């Protein structure tokens with residue numbers, strides 16, 4: 001039973017929204033708010049005061065003007081699958097849920113572009129463009145639920161960005177609502193600067209909801225690859241696996257994906273009902289080549305030979321969908337598996353120079369083993385984008401702290417090795433403590449100048465990206 | 474490669490700046506390296522080639538990367554490898570105060586912080602200048618196929634559509650339509666490939682030409698020059714725009730068909746005279762392409778207009794960065 005609160009007891013934000021946008025849907029009952037109090041870091045809770053679900057741009061503008069004027073912090077949210085604490089109410093206030101902005105407005109085959117609203121689910125766009133022979137490559141594994149708004153705001157990647165690039169490489173233009181209630185368009189169908197002197201679009205892509213609220217995108221599409229070969233190989237030692245990664249990455253046939261699983265991941269899969277028969281203790285590499293059928297058929301042998309020459313004795317490959325999926329099974333099963341075998345897991349995200357993979361893995365194992373925390377690492381290996389998964393139980397006192405301590409050591413190590421804090425998940429409030437050290441004082445000051453222009457009080461998505469982005473009413 | 478001499482406010486600032494700058498390096502595994510913004514691209518090519526790598530975005534190897542990026546965001550190989558800004562992943566940037574700061578990363582993939590890198594690379598010197606760039610290099614495919622397609626306007630348009638929407642699109646390193654005063658336009662294509670694959674590419678091109686009604690011939694490519702004007706437009710306006718520019722300016726215009734970009738060469742004469750005699754046309758053209766998100770750039774481009782909102786944003790950024 002949902003008890004109705006009397007008008008006097010309503011949170012101030014709800015009163016403001018009811019006044020400024022009376023027809024807009026607002027949730028404020030604790031049971032409703034519970035669905036919005038975290039992102040995919042489900043062990044960290046930040047309960048908002050209210051959640052607003054605007055139907056259209058007019059309602060969104062009214063809500064933003066109302067909240068901005070009333071001094072209430074607010075944060076945009078798509079599907080809430082962020083793994084960095086991006087769409088949470090870190091300083092309370094209101095969540096703007098953009099789920100109703102879910103129209104694919106146009107697919108222009110001749111110009112190879114799509115015009116979409118930010119609440120469109122990624123795989124819905126994929127479904128819409130596929131019959132036209134078109135392809136939108138960014139493919140975070142949350143595709144069936146995550147939204148294009150979250151993708152652009154996080155500059156999301158996925159397994160195929162080694163060749164195809166990340167979301168930002170496909171954004172031709174953005175329409176965004178600024179804090180003063182004005183709606184601006186940067187770029188557009190042509191993907192240039194439009195009637196602006198500077199290329200502001202670049203600052204908004206990947207800005208994690210801290211500069212404005214996206215209301216529309218112009219996205220670039222490309223022709224769909226005709227055929228895909230998936231190849232899988234395992235290696236007994238890291239040296240051979242690393243060599244295979246390096247050779248694949250520099251091969252002139254440009255693989256679309258190069259994925260890696262460490263022996264601890266392999267072991268988890270092989271000890272489960274999802275087992276696929278990988279040798280325990282081995283390092284697994286998956287790669288894909290795609291393109292015109294005659295071309296990739298010709299290239300298959302050289303890639304299979306390469307994997308073998310690096311020391312694999314079990315190179316397997318397939319071009320039939322069901323068989324390809326079977327080769328992917330171990331890699332794809334991991335997320336679900338971790339959910340089953342451990343109460344909580346934390347997926348870290350960092351990028352390292354590929355040459356230091358061995359040093360980084362050794363460091364991870366040492367730290368995790370010393371703390372008694374399980375770790376299993378996957379990697380978008382072509383890009384050096386490492387995802388160690390830490391297994392723990394947040395209910396046990398001190399466990400989360402242990403994992404966070406390892407996380408902070410990893411961040412320092414990654415910077416020291418010449419890598420970066422995030423390859424695709426963004427900084428949010430989870431990694432913000434490390435960003436100044438990574439950039440140094442001068443570049444940090446330059447970075448902070450950007451929100452200081454568009455969101456100087458940090459009322460929009462406070463405490464994200466930089467920890468000093470605190471909203472003071 | 475350069476070693477930066479820092480001009481800093483005080484010595485502890487200088488120490489800190491130095492810790493955070495890119496040192497000279499070359500990493501053939503990640504296919505990246507630091508190059509001075511002033512060194513001719515030929516230097517980059519020479520270094521890269523020794524490792525079987527290349528930097529594909531190129532007009533004139535004697536010109537520096539800064540020189541390239543000042544005249545166009547796109548080069549012919551952008552058909553496959555994207556604009557210059559997607560091939561520069563980090564840099565040492567000199568602020569107007571003289572301090573040098575590291576922007577971007579030495580790894581290709583990053584979502585750490587705001588994308589100052591691409592913003593600054595497109596800022597035309599307003600907030601300082603690049604000193605060294607970390608360039609993303611690519612494997613140098615050992616062979617290539619270069620072809621020229623001729624036909625009437627309908628046939629060339631059909632060919633453009635088929636190439637752009639076909640499964641081979643991602644393997645074409647260059648798809649340019651060349652417009653020269655008094656001559657019929659034609660399309661040039663280049664694909665870099667592995668040895669032994671040339672015939673596969675030729676088969677594809679032959680059948681596509683046949684479907685579109687074009688004639689096909691192996692041909693040396695039209696020499697590339699640094700353009701004086703680069704017009705960012707869309708895929709379905711680029712050919713008509715190139716034709717209009719060619720008729721208007723009487724010079725060679727190259728339409729980068731996959732990127733929707735027209736590059737205008739200045740055949741002869743003085744740039745100022747060119748700008749003056751075409752001022753009204755260029756201003757109208759700028760307005761036209763800006764309306765759908767395009768822009769003009771290069772030495773012959775009119776100064777972009779700045780609205781009050783943008784003036785305010787820029788001033789605030791200049792002030793914040795100017796104090797550093």
Ligand SMILES: Cc1cc2nc3c(=O)[nH]c(=O)nc-3n(C[C@H](O)[C@H](O)[C@H](O)COP(=O)(O)OP(=O)(O)OC[C@H]3O[C@@H](n4cnc5c(N)ncnc54)[C@H](O)[C@@H]3O)c2cc1C
Nearest residue numbers: 078079080081082086140141147149150153157209214424
């Ligand atoms: C199991 C799992 C696997 C994942 N795999 C990948 C992967 O392979 N690659 C990858 O890149 N990511 C991955 N992610 C992370 C996540 O799915 C992506 O970051 C995704 O893009 C988030 O989309 P979302 O709609 O859920 O956005 P949210 O989580 O709701 O929000 C993300 C950020 O975007 C902002 N935002 C959302 N909408 C707007 C808007 N309209 N305007 C302005 N800002 C907005 C939010 O404020 C927040 O900062 C994974 C997550 C999980 C849980």
